[in-house]
Amino acid sequence: MGSTRQLLLAAVAAAGLLATASAAQAAGELYFYNWSNYYPPELLAKFEKETGIKVTLDVYDSNETLLAKLQAGAAGYDVVVPSDYMVQILIKGNLLQEIDAGQMADFKNVGAPHDKPWYDPERKYSAPYMWGTTGFSYDTAKVEGGKVDDSWWSVLNPDGPFKGKLGMMNDPVEIYKLAAMYLGIDFCTESSEDAGKIFKVLEAQKPSVALYNSDGTIERMVAGEVIAHMQWNGAAHRTKEGRPTVTYVYPKEGINFWNDNFAVPVGAKNVENAKIFIDWMMKPENIAAASNFTGYNNAIKGAAELMDAKLRDDPAVNTPADLLSRLNPNRNCSPAAVDLRDRVWTRLKS
Incomplete structure (x- = not known):
């Protein structure tokens, strides 16, 4: 009994250490560069609470602004949101790094044809956001x-x-x-x-x-x-x-x-945190909250039933x-x- 109890206590302690290590790994910062008025503040707060990662948001008004910023060597952004054609331009310009989004745990939720888009067919560099x-x-x-x-x-x-x-x-x-x-x-x-x-x-x-x-x-x-x-x-x-x-x-x-996507630029300082964020956004409840705020549809299976009925029923959103x-x-x-x-x-x- 004593030996069993000691083993049990050791296992509990080990689990605690693992949990602490995991939290420590997730803690830190994330610099998010996104289109203006295109992400709900309360969803960022939820992400910060669940992961311990502090997010700083900066905004832009066009794909060309994003491209110019990255071409000029802007460092420090961990997640950016380029549209479909711009993803390909950034890949060819060696401005994005491979993140293997297609291998992330929640990529299983991505519906066709967004799982194999023309601009990144293997989803090595990007994951879907809105369309x-x-x-x-x-x-x-x-x-x-x-x-x-x-x-x-x-x-x-x-x-x-x-x-x-x-x-x-x-x-x-x-x-x-x-x-x-x-x-x-x-x-x-x-x-x-x-x-x-x-x-x-x-x-x-x-x-x-x-x-x-x-x-x-x-x-x-x-x-x-x-x-x-x-x-x-x-x-x-x-x-x-x-x-x-x-x-x-x-x-x-x-x-x-068009389709907008999450991607990680070359020079990002918090790559692992960026991957945590991108995978987190492929969960139906999180992307549904983003759709309810932005008014756009998303590519995630299971999100539709979590979206506002007025959004689903609007012909501007659902063609x-x-x-x-x-x-x-x-x-x-x-x-x-x-x-x-x-x-x-x-x-x-x-």
Whole structure:
């Protein structure tokens, strides 16, 4: 009995030491670089409480801002949130490190096709966060007849229904692509003639645009500062909560379909903590909380039943079956095509 008791006490002590070691390993810091207004503060607090890891959040407004920051050698970020096409660019630029997300304990919860995406088919560098679309929203109470055509022309028309009260994103990829879709041009065109047509449409639109800003779209629409805004669908969902007369449009010429992801940049100081965070976010209850805050869908099986019913039932979030054909997925363009797009954007913003 005494010997058994001693063995039992030793086992308990060993378990305590293991628990202490585990907590010590998890303790520390995590520097999180994310899109603005794209992660619930209460979920960060939950993560900190459960792991002992202190999180510092910094924000950006576009994939290009993230890319420039990492290319400039910004060190210290442990987790970043690039979109699909940007994941591939960062991989090719040796700016992300392998984390083998596909081998993490909770990766089993990732549903197809997000488990093997085109930009990281083995999920060596990234894990899924949110996915959605980029269309436009408008206040039906502020337009004649309460409705506009479900076309990008409603946004691009310099004398259209939103003239002077239109907000556009400050995003060269998104804006160039919407103009290309409207014109029926491949957004990865290498034709300078095609790029010229895209520029002319955007140049003609410019005087009717109140501002180019990807931040604050929800607040701007709710406050009535603009009556229409190029907007992500999750932001549109949250806008309608503050201004119920707002509706989200899937333009008939096509709408950008994107996926955002967690990744770890080269130079991260807290890699193990980053992996703990990423795996933690693949648990249904955690990603569901993020979806309820952001207004976007996620890739995790079992999360849907934990999401708010109003989110599941909003066509801005769950694309109606008859509109699925309008979704136009992201892809990376050739250097020649990217150069044309950059030249159009630089000239437009000058």
